[in-house]
Amino acid sequence: MAAYPDVICAPVLPMTATPPSTKARTRTYDIPAALFVVAWLIGLFHSRHPGEFGFGHGFEMATIARNLLQHGAFADPFAPALTGPTAVVPPLYPILLAGLIKIFGWPLPAALILNIAANALTAGLLPLLALAFYNDARPGIFAGVFWILAMPLMPEWDVSITIFCQVLGCVITARTFARRGAGRHAGFAGVLAGIISLLNPLATLPFLAWIVFLLASRAVSRKDAVRYATIVILGLVLCNLPWILRNYRIWHALVLRTNFGMTVYSSNNDCAESSLGKSGQNGCYQQTHPVASDSEVRLIQTLGEVQYDRQRTSDTFAWIRSHPSRFAKLTASRVVEFWFPTETISGAPLYSVWAATLLSSLGLIFMFLRRQAVAWFVLAVWAVYPLAYYIVVSSDRYRFPILWTSLLPAGYCLALLLARIQPARP
Numbered sequence: 001m002a003a004y005p006d007v008i009c010a011p012v013l014p015m016t017a018t019p020p021s022t023k024a025r026t027r028t029y030d031i032p033a034a035l036f037v038v039a040w041l042i043g044l045f046h047s048r049h050p051g052e053f054g055f056g057h058g059f060e061m062a063t064i065a066r067n068l069l070q071h072g073a074f075a076d077p078f079a080p081a082l083t084g085p086t087a088v089v090p091p092l093y094p095i096l097l098a099g100l101i102k103i104f105g106w107p108l109p110a111a112l113i114l115n116i117a118a119n120a121l122t123a124g125l126l127p128l129l130a131l132a133f134y135n136d137a138r139p140g141i142f143a144g145v146f147w148i149l150a151m152p153l154m155p156e157w158d159v160s161i162t163i164f165c166q167v168l169g170c171v172i173t174a175r176t177f178a179r180r181g182a183g184r185h186a187g188f189a190g191v192l193a194g195i196i197s198l199l200n201p202l203a204t205l206p207f208l209a210w211i212v213f214l215l216a217s218r219a220v221s222r223k224d225a226v227r228y229a230t231i232v233i234l235g236l237v238l239c240n241l242p243w244i245l246r247n248y249r250i251w252h253a254l255v256l257r258t259n260f261g262m263t264v265y266s267s268n269n270d271c272a273e274s275s276l277g278k279s280g281q282n283g284c285y286q287q288t289h290p291v292a293s294d295s296e297v298r299l300i301q302t303l304g305e306v307q308y309d310r311q312r313t314s315d316t317f318a319w320i321r322s323h324p325s326r327f328a329k330l331t332a333s334r335v336v337e338f339w340f341p342t343e344t345i346s347g348a349p350l351y352s353v354w355a356a357t358l359l360s361s362l363g364l365i366f367m368f369l370r371r372q373a374v375a376w377f378v379l380a381v382w383a384v385y386p387l388a389y390y391i392v393v394s395s396d397r398y399r400f401p402i403l404w405t406s407l408l409p410a411g412y413c414l415a416l417l418l419a420r421i422q423p424a425r426p
Contacts (some may be wrong), residue, residue, distance in 0.1 A: 021337075032126075032144075036120045038148060039147070060086075061158065064089065074086060081290070091198055092198035102142050116153070118164040126143040126404065129171050139412040143408045166401065169196065170207065170264035173210065173211065176188075177218055189211060190232040191235050192237020199402060202385070204236070206401070206405065213377040240256065251304065261311065262289060266393070269316075299311075334391070338389050338398065339386075341396035356403065367412060379407075
C-alpha cells in the first residue's frame with residue numbers, strides 16, 4: 001500500500017493495525033476543532049436570512065410543539081384541522097422545540113443555533129469516525145469538508161440532530177467497545193439507539209448496523225457479543241416504551257409512527273410525480289395528503305389516525321397492483337433521485353451531494369480491493385436504508401441520515417488519489 005505523507009496520522013490500515021503515535025493523535029484533534037469552527041461560521045452565514053425557514057402550516061413537528069404548549073397534547077399535526085392525538089412524527093424533536101418555545105418564546109433563533117451546532121459537531125467528529133473506519137483520520141478530513149459543503153440547515157426538522165447522534169454514537173461505541181465495563185458501555189449504546197429512534201426510527205438502522213459490524217469484526221467471544229447486543233436492544237426498547245404505551249392507550253395498537261400510509265398514498269396514485277416538488281407543482285400532493293387536503297383530514301377524523309394509516313396503505317398497494325408499469329417508472333426515478341437529488345428543501349447545494357455519491361462509489365470499490373472490513377457495513381446500509389424511500393416522493397431531506405456513510409468512502413477515495421499523485425518520500 002502506498003504510504004501517505006505524515007500530515008495527520010498513520011497510513012490507511014486495517015482496523016487491527018497499530019494505533020497512531022501520541023503526537024499524531026494530538027495533531028488529529030486539531031483538525032476536528034478546525035472543521036468545527038469553519039462549519040459553525042458557515043452555518044451562521046447561511047442563517048442570516050431567517051425568513052427562509054418554516055415553522056408554520058405544513059411543518060408537523062413545529063405545529064405539534066406549539067400544541068404541546070398551548071393545549072398540553074401531542075396532537076393536531078395539520079392544524080388548524082383538529083385530527084386529535086397523533087404519532088405522525090416521532091416525539092423527541094417536537095418536545096425539544098416545545099421547550100425552546102417555552103424558554104425563548106419562539107423557536108427559530110434557538111433552533112437555528114442548535115441546528116448549526118449539531119452540523120458543526122458532526123463536521124468535527126468525522127475525522128474521529130474515520131479513525132474507527134480506517135485507523136486513519138485523513139479520509140475523515142475530506143469527509144468533513146464535504147459535510148460543510150452539503151450540511152442542511154433545517155431547524156424545522158430533526159435531520160441535523162439525528163445525524164449528529166448517529167455519528168457520535170458510532171465514534172463512542174468504537175472507542176469503548178473493547179474496554180472494561182462492557183455492560184455499562186452497551187447500556188449507553190442502547191440509550192443512544194433509543195434517542196435516535198425517538199428522533200427518526202428509520203435512522204436507527206445505520207447505528208444498529210454499526211453495532212453488528214463491531215460485534216462481527218472485533219475479537220469478542222460469542223457470549224460477550226450476545227450480552228452486548230441484548231443490552232443494546234433492551235436500552236432501545238426501554239427508551240421507546242413510554243411512547244409505545246402512550247400510543248397503545250390511545251389506539252389499542254402497537255405503533256411507533258402513523259405516517260407511512262399517508263406518505264405512500266400521496267406518492268403513488270394517478271397524478272403522482274417522482275419528487276415532492278413536482279407533486280406539489282401539479283397539485284397532486286395538495287389533493288392526496290392531509291397537510292393540504294380537507295377530504296383527507298375528514299377521513300382521519302372519521303377513521304382515526306391508525307386506521308387511516310392502514311386504509312391508505314391498503315389503497316396504495318391496490319393501486320400498485322393495478323398500475324405496475326407506472327409504479328415501476330416512479331420507483332426507478334426515485335432510486336436515482338435518492339442518490340442524486342434534483343430538488344433541495346434543505347438549502348444544501350446539490351453538487352456536493354452528487355460529488356460525494358460518485359466519489360463514494362469509487363471509494364467503496366477501493367475499500368473492497370484493499371480488504372477494508374468496514375466496506376461491508378457501508379454496503380449493508382446503502383442496500384437496506386433507502387428501500388423505504390424508493391417508494392415515496394423523493395426529497396433531499398431523506399438522503400441526509402446516511403450521507404455520512406458516503407462522505408467517508410468519498411474521503412477514502414480522495415486520500416488514496418492524493419497519495420498517488422504526491423511525490424514519493426524516503
